[in-house]
Structures are given as structure tokens and as C-alpha cells.
Amino acid sequence: xDVLSQATLAVIMxxxxxxxxxxxxxxxxxxxxxxxxxxxxxxxxxxxxxxxRFTDAGYHxxxxxxPAGDWTLNYAPGRIGYVNGExxxxxxxxxxxxxxxxxxxxS
Numbered sequence: 001x002d003v004l005s006q007a008t009l010a011v012i013m014x015x016x017x018x019x020x021x022x023x024x025x026x027x028x029x030x031x032x033x034x035x036x037x038x039x040x041x042x043x044x045x046x047x048x049x050x051x052x053r054f055t056d057a058g059y060h061x062x063x064x065x066x067p068a069g070d071w072t073l074n075y076a077p078g079r080i081g082y083v084n085g086e087x088x089x090x091x092x093x094x095x096x097x098x099x100x101x102x103x104x105x106x107s
Contacts (some may be wrong), residue, residue: 001074001081006054009073010035012080013059017101020082020091027094031104039104049105058083 004012014035019027024043031039032052038061041047050063058072070085073093081089 001076003058004073004075004080009054009059012073012096015098017097017099017104019094019097021094022091028091029102029104031100031102033100033104041102041104047105 013032015032017029017031019029022028022043026043028043029041033039036051036053037049038052039047039049040063048063048066050061050066050068052059052061055070058070060068060070062068072083074081074083074089080093082091082093083089
């Protein structure tokens with residue numbers, strides 16, 4: 001799989017909501033409000049807001065009262081995967097909606 005560039009990340013992340021299959025009955029939902037703020041709700045109902053920024057290899061996110069880490073988005077035809085800093089794919093995007101489709105962080 002290939003890693004998405006910063007220019008591509010900016011197009012599909014900033015101002016968009018990602019639905020991510022993490023192996024649970026429901027998708028995790030991540031809304032990238034701006035180029036510096038993001039919000040996430042996990043299938044178990046836990047929600048986080050935090051700061052994020054682009055890095056040379058992808059991006060870094062630091063959730064308030066939650067984890068921080070480096071991530072890349074890898075792609076192959078028909079799929080985009082969320083890959084953590086250790087190189088493990090932890091989820092795949094099932095859909096991208098432009099805008100705040102889940103009204104995060106108000107969940």
C-alpha cells in the first residue's frame with residue numbers, strides 16, 4: 001500500500017468526517033474540524049477532542065484526556081487504511097462525508 005501525501009490528506013481530512021471500521025459493530029467516527037482540531041467518537045461511546053497537525057510522514061494527533069500518536073493513511077485501489085506509528089493498520093475507512101455529519105463534538 002502507498003502512503004497518502006500531505007496534499008491529498010488535506011483534501012480528504014480538513015472539514016471532513018471519516019467513518020472507520022475498527023472491527024466493532026459500529027464504525028469509529030472522526031471529524032477533522034480544521035487543520036488543527038479534530039473530534040472522535042468510538043463505537044463504545046467514548047469521545048475525544050484534540051489537536052492534530054501534519055508531519056512529514058502523515059500526521060500527529062493528541063487527544064485531550066486520551067492517547068497521542070503518529071498516523072498515516074495508506075491506500076490501495078478501493079481502500080484507505082489508518083496505520084499507527086508502529087506500522088499496524090488499525091482500521092479502514094468505510095466512507096468520507098464532507099462536513100460534520102455527526103455534529104461532533106456534541107455527541
